[in-house]
Amino acid sequence: MGILLFGAAKDIAGVPVLEKPAHISDVAALKAWLYEVYPSLQQLKSMMIAVNRAYATDEQTISQQDEVAVIPPVSGG
Template sequence: MDQHILLFGATKDIIGSSIYSINDSFKTVGELREHLYKQFPSLEKLNSLMIAVNMNYAEDLLELKAGDEIALIPPVSGG
């Protein structure tokens, strides 16, 4: 199953694209996070990295389902 992850701000610069596609499936947000940290160690150097699932901030324990909209949320700086 192809999973597309939306990237913004610093994560877009680190991964080098505005969408990251993985041909793999992860059971939880935490597993996806582990994978990303392994592939892109610079992500761990961010002040924080939240993962949004269906436009809500998600805990690492949240289980992923097919069709979820997933986005990486580096430290926000609006306002």
């Protein structure tokens, strides 16, 4: 599955979905890859990764079937 992007992360990448490179197998690696491809993401106050619709830690593994999303600082309410 692709990587879903929202809010400021979507604006920075310019697309709502990214293809996940096959070699990425955990959240830490995904963040590192995202920062490398889109250095502007480092300007965000925070960048969380959600795996299967729940906030994930850096150690969490990611498989091809997982729903993965990039969550910039939320601002609801």
